[in-house]
Amino acid sequence: MAAPGSTSGGAAEETLPAVVVIDDAGTVTGWSRTAEKLFGYRAAEVLDRSAAPVFLPPVAPGDRERWSGLLQARHRDGGALLVRVAGSRLRTPGPGVAWVLSMTPATAETPGRAADLLEPLISRSPVAMAIWDRDLRCVWLNAAAHELNGVFPHYAIGRSLREPIPGIDTDAAREAMSRVLCDGNPMIDREARWTAADGSAELTLSTSLFRLDGVDGQPLGVCSLALDISTSRTRDRLSLLREASIRIGSTLDVNQTAQELADLAVPLIADYVTVDLAESVLPDTPPLQRLAATEARIPVFRRAGVASVHDGIPESLWPRGQAVFVPPSSPFTEVLSSGRSHFEPLLDTSPGTWLDQDPARAEIIHGTGMHTLLIIPLAARGEILGVTVFVRNENPAAFTKDDLMLAEELVARAALSLDNARQYTRERTAALALQRNLLPRNLSGGDAVDVASIYLPSDVHEGVGGDWFDAIPLRDSRVALVVGDVTGHGINAAATMGRLRTAVRTLTYMGLPPDELLTHLDDLVLRLTEEDAGDDGFPLDAVGATCLYAIYDPGTRRCTMATAGHPPPALMDPSGAVSFPRPPSGTPIGVGLGSFGSLELELGEGSLIALYTDGLIETREADIEAGIDRLGAALAGAALPLESLCATVVETMVGDKGSEDDIALLVARTR
Template sequence: MTTPESMPISAPTAVLVIDTRGDVIGWTPGAEELLGYSAAEVLNRSGALLIMPERAAAWDAGYGGQETWSGFAEFRHRDGTRILGHVEGTRLVTPGEEPAWLVAVTPATAGASGRACSWVEPLIRRTPVAMAIWDHDLRCVWLNTAAERLRTVFPWYRLGRSLAEPLPGTHTEAMQETARQVLASGVPHLDRETRWTSPDRREDRTLSTSLFRLEGVDGRSLGVCTLTMDISHSRSRDRLALLRDASVRIGSTLDVRKTAQELADLAVPVLADYVTVDLAESVFPHAEPLQRLAATEMSIPVFRRAGVASIHDGSPESLWPLGQAVFVPPSSPFTEVLSSGRAHFEPVLNTSSGTWLDQDPDRAAVIHDTGMHTLIIVPLQARGDILGVAVFVRTDNPEPFTRDDLILAEELGVRAALSLDNARQYTRERTATLALQRNLLPSNLTGGDAVDLVSHYLPSDAHDGVGGDWFDAIPLRDGRVALVVGDVTGHGINAAATMGRLRTAVRTLAYLGLPPDELLVHLDDLVVRLAEEDAGPDGFPDAAGATCLYAVYDPATRCCTMAAAGHPPPATVTPSGAVTFHRPPSGTPIGLGLGSYRSLDLELAEGSLIALYTDGLIETREADIEAGIDRLGGVLARAAALPLDKICRTVIRGMVGDTGAEDDVALLVARTR
């Protein structure tokens, strides 16, 4: 907004009269002098001719039930330029006994004497401090050029836009509250520091804002003025913010690839324009050994690319995609960092002939094409092992790396290395536990002539490792079959090992022909004895609890007898599709030494389904077990008509979805013959 050239240095107050229809019915010489319209051009025409469209709401707000009102508005001068004015309205009655408004408009740039300071506003608009004026509705009524430049991260810097207007991904509730406090109390609020991100997430700014109340000569509140400084480029502030973010964003999962990518994403563009994270093969337990890849005297495979980030779309600086082997010359900064364990710092990247780049023409070409000019390579070291390297490069940013940048990169490397090592240890233990558990679970289930069987085991994605869920089917004498599912307390290798012992014990007791309730009593007693034998140094037995459901189906009588030890109820589905959850008198979990169990007898029609499962299928953080049981009933009803080999996967997909299970899931489904 600029002051119109036609506005005289002495700009008097413009006085006009508006009727209830919004038409101008009174016009003074002062109004003509301020706005440039003659009386013949505006009388009996709508006042909308004079006010900018984006401020029409504020103009209309004046026609309320008050006797007086005031505020800011932007007017349109006859030559098309804008004028910010302070508006005061007073209700009056015309000679024709018709109600109307007497409106006085004073230019916002006018001083106390009423003279318009035409030289002041251009200076205000050119100041590097972002200035804006907001009315009582927190709607922007004026702003300078510096505020317009911040619109990419603070889109409310737009005439007519209210702070209360919701915009996707942004929140101004705190700023609204502060502005209303300033309006109410008149006490300024200084140096309110906030961080804003552009909607496309490409730009971050840290702004320091001070708020002041604007008052008229009579002391009435007119609005709020904000003065904002962009303090985003404070180096110390950025470094502290980056380290603070690193503690939250790096290592959010126990996945080495995600952790490496989090480091790369965090450092771009705050520290570097291009970052790669390359890890040694020991960090990837299932990857092809690098030693098997072809090597030459000029190039050897040393790493695998685990993370890459760039300010340029598609990362054109990267010669290798994620997951691929990274080749380096034997005598290069990369191998030097590996052997020494110390960072490589090259403020001005030496690309002249006679350097290691002579042995790496592909990398030299990329450096030349993308303008790489400064380099840091940091070892990712934890517990004495070098897990890989992080490479930091600048291309578009002309500033070379400094020693402070090196210290920051090393600190990021230390934090990332600890997270990577935790992820590596977890991955190793999880892999070993999964292998143990898969070996302990039955590989070929058979229901004999009694039932057809299908099963599925789904390990959880939780951080605490694989659990001790198991299932089994045990053919018995006289054509009967025993179906069992259980869940050992805890996670990890110990839980998997305990699961194996319990599965063996159940099979042994089942071969004795014990009914379900007696079998659980003996199993409870056995687990207590094993815990006592494995007591720790303090003499107290280690807790080794488990839940279990044991059922025996006899095809001759179509009778199914079952007993439960603290386990979720099994489900049956009739050939017509009716789902029932049977709740045998549930005793205490196995291993407490309080075993007292009772059996439940069911008669099942030929072709019925029996579904046994662990609580990971039905229990989530958001819903309790009963809600999960209701959901499972609906999923089973829809899946029952499918071929048996598709039922398990359909049920698990319907219950868990694509997000992964919060706990291990074991599901055993039998169809009676």
């Protein structure tokens, strides 16, 4: 070792470990220059003194020949220092024992140091880790993997999965590793089961595989990770959470999602479960503030989900949809305000508790034998949506910390589904309100035609799109009939629809023929899109729409129409025969080509013309032409009042299955 004050070594010392020698009494007998630099103490300050002031806790190797791990040390300036230490017993002529300790900073970025730091973590990990070469031969194992050798003999250095092992089926493991080695796609959380020949033991492993590639990108082998999930608690926990990801949130309905949570938790976690939501989560319900409150009980929640192992749910004071009253000092309000779970393994029902203020709930608790309680907040994106209550009365076991953790995980997953459903409900309600306010309320065909209409939002996506219709009476007794469909769904599509409907009315009042009107509308939309472009010149929200526009003149009985990429109108003559006249095909609005043509027809007295959007005729199972044929059959010979005709046609075309897109239908009958 270099003497204190020596300047030898240079930059090479920066990569050397600090070397310290201590005897079996913990006295420092050796202190290298790199130790001086690492810990700040000069050799003269520590030699022949206890190592306790430097190492926390004191180094105590015991009887081991070699050992390694992490050690907390103290720098001379008082700062804490985490080091990676490897120790070896040093044989001496005398009866005493000495130890040579090689130490490096745990945070060092020197090549190779990271591997030294991770080695003890990996080797002592409870996850069985193994590395297999390209021949699927085991080349490395950690301690947990060594313990599996008795169950899976291929967990042994030098043994290949390609070598048959009597009584052991390695086909599935070999195929899975070969596939990962070939395509590089990892395999995550695959269960593998083993049962002893005499049936005395069973083992279930959750196995993951990923490929190891070299610096040249070529595969070197496969790393396998295996975790024992054989215990019933672990397997039940994973099974429940896996089931939750499938069953909870199957629809975007708040109440249905809450009930799915309650149904799943009974009886796997509790005998009785309620899901009570705050008023903000249920915007369509009457405000709780309007309900009568007392000093002892206030309305705080509405019951959205409830389940029990007992028929009739005798534990519940309130059915679904009803307001839930709680005492202000109860754990329910505490959980709601704090956002922390209430864990009460032994439910305290003695006098002097909050139950004194709630005799009705106290009577239920005593009458049904409730003895253990969990109240967990439904929290999502920083907001408390309500609480979920877990109770046992049939199961005599009290809730444990493990039960609490499982319930919290389950509720956390459900809370995200509830929040998604709430956001969807809010956005759909707002978009639908905007859509209905932008559509005409008092539709009139003037003196030219009788009109009726129907609008039906879709059952998917954001629920509301940009479908619109209009009937615009003109001063010369003519009437304009229009139907259109803006691309997209939601509030933006509804707002765009309102702009286009206003633009069409304005252009109609200018007396433009149908083809010129669509040309001007196309140019207007293109200009609006360009004005809304971002810094890169591309539109932030491109606008596109289809449109069918027709003008009917009762004086000449002539109907002139033009289309911008829209389905053709349905025309039923007085005899009941249905046809679909096809105006010259035009490009959708917003493309900017402006290539539109007109078609002129003569309509007899009592003729019916129907304008519609593609949601009425298009399905996943059939194309538009097949839908047009179905619409023709639904209209043929119908002699109903127009309002009834609209409802009948939609019922015939859509039925109970719902529509994947908005539906707008406008019918007009000439006088």
